[in-house]
Amino acid sequence: MEATIDAVVTSRERVTPGFVRVGLRVRDGGAWSSLNVPDEFVHLEVGAQTPDADGHTSRHYTVSRVIPGGFEVEVAIHGHGPGSAWGESVAVGDTVRVSEPKAYYSAPAAHIPRVLIGDATALPAIARILAEADGAESFRVVIELGSLDDARSLPTAADASIEWRVGGNGMTASTIVESAAREAEAVMAQTSRSQDDSSAPGVYAWVACESSVSRQTRTRLRRKPGLPASALRIVGYWHADVQRLLDVWAKLTDEQRAQYDEIWRDDRSDEENWEILEPYMKVLGL
Ligand SMILES: Cc1cc2nc3c(=O)[nH]c(=O)nc-3n(C[C@H](O)[C@H](O)[C@H](O)COP(=O)(O)OP(=O)(O)OC[C@H]3O[C@@H](n4cnc5c(N)ncnc54)[C@H](O)[C@@H]3O)c2cc1C
Secondary structure (H helix, E strand, O other): OOOOEEEEEEEEEEEEOOEEEEEEEEOOHHHOOOOOOOOOEEEEOOOOOOOOOOOOOOEEEEOOEEEOOEEEEEEEOOOOOHHHHHHHHOOOOOEEEEOOOEOOOOOOOOOOOEEEEEOHHHHHHHHHHHHHOOOOOEEEEEEEEOOHHHOOOOOOOOEEEEEEEEOOOOOOOOOHHHHHHHHHHHHHHHHHHHOOOOOOOOOEEEEEEEHHHHHHHHHHHHHOOOOOHHHEEEEEEEOOOHHHHHHHHHHOOHHHHHHHHHHOOOOOOHHHHHHHHHHHHHHHOO
8 A cells, every 4th residue: 555646635624622634635536546435544645754563654544534536534633643743734735645545344234233442543434434324234332532522423324322431542541442342242132132043243343443452352352252253343553652563573583574474364354364463473572
């Protein structure tokens, strides 16, 4: 996902105290097309000199809305990095390079209830998932914010319960692991009462937040309530300890890197790959 497509900033507005929404028009209209998946995201060249955990100078942002000729992103202003600084300072008329989109959300049939859990960085994706859902879908949503001042109305045609919590976001301990387990278990208790086939998980859980928290959430949901990989999409959206990870990565031997690469196989889903890769990452100190 190289950020090679030129875009120009056409709008900038403060959504809530901690969020800035930026409208981008792609210069060559045909160069960028939406995947029409509500958590699709792009890489943006925000002028960073420092790498993210994948070693890129670009930063990831969700396409919060597709607009004529381009799209919008919503930047959480956390105050520590070039992406956040870009959101603070960007102005109409500025240019930025963007990538083609990529996406992870893959919800099963509409009658399977969805659980959406995330921190502030997940709010743009959760807002779009809800905005694009239809009336047959149902959601249990928990969003953890640094401040409730960033809570906002999330319109949807679906049946949705939305809980806002204060915590995490690099400020205090996160309760996302417990929230995800609680919500998934609540849905499963409901669906097992109303379903003949009690072996089916009866829930789809999408979780996005700080990476160590997302990994703990995956472990927890796989262990208890015992969700299969097919019922999960859990994504680390940012790293609280980017520099430490980059340092550990830089010191890995060629053999360790080769073993890491071998574990990630294209014939497995990402969730299946992560389940096998994470114990090895722990061994490596990643
Ligand atoms: C698929 C995907 C979609 C994403 N969508 C969005 C989105 O729509 N909106 C959005 O705002 N973010 C989104 N993110 C998260 C965003 O890419 C990261 O927060 C990114 O690290 C921001 O870059 P930065 O340059 O501000 O900070 P970095 O240079 O990456 O990090 C600098 C310092 O800031 C800290 N930091 C980074 N992010 C945060 C944070 N969110 N809260 C507190 N401290 C932080 C780091 O720990 C580090 O110490 C998404 C990430 C992914 C993977």
